[in-house]
Amino acid sequence: MSDVTKVFAPQGALTMLSAAAVLEEGRRLAAEAPLAVDFAAVTAADSAALALILDWLRAARAAGQRVVLRNLPAALISLAALYDIDTLLPLEPKA
Numbered sequence: 001m002s003d004v005t006k007v008f009a010p011q012g013a014l015t016m017l018s019a020a021a022v023l024e025e026g027r028r029l030a031a032e033a034p035l036a037v038d039f040a041a042v043t044a045a046d047s048a049a050l051a052l053i054l055d056w057l058r059a060a061r062a063a064g065q066r067v068v069l070r071n072l073p074a075a076l077i078s079l080a081a082l083y084d085i086d087t088l089l090p091l092e093p094k095a
Contacts, residue, residue, distance in 0.1 A: 004036040004068060011041040014049035023052060030056040031063035036092060040071040050080055053089065068092040 008029045010022050029035050037056065042049070053069065060067045070092045080086040 003034055005033040007036045007038055007070075009038040009041055011043075013044040014039075014042050014052060015044055015046045016048045019048035019052050023055065026052060026056045027059040030060040030065060030067050032065070034065055035060065035067045036070050037067060038070040039073060039076070042073065045073055045076045045079075047079065047083075049076055050083065050085065054085070057088070057090070066090070 006029055008026060010026075012018065014022070026037070035056075037053070039045070053067075057067055068090050072089065072091060077086060077089070077091075080089055
């Protein structure tokens, strides 16, 4: 298990229409402590979800923190690969 101290679990869709609603909360949590973002309850995701992830990674790095991603949907991993940013995604190792 990773050494995260907080878990952020967005729910529902993370798309162009809904991403703005979780942007600031993710930034705040990413800057506070080591964070796991758990995508288990995300029902739909598009490129906006990738933009959120990259934003949260920048916020964490600026604050000297780290983020790991849990339960990232396969479709989102494929989209990241299509954009050639899949190696930037800090996926939590499977137990």
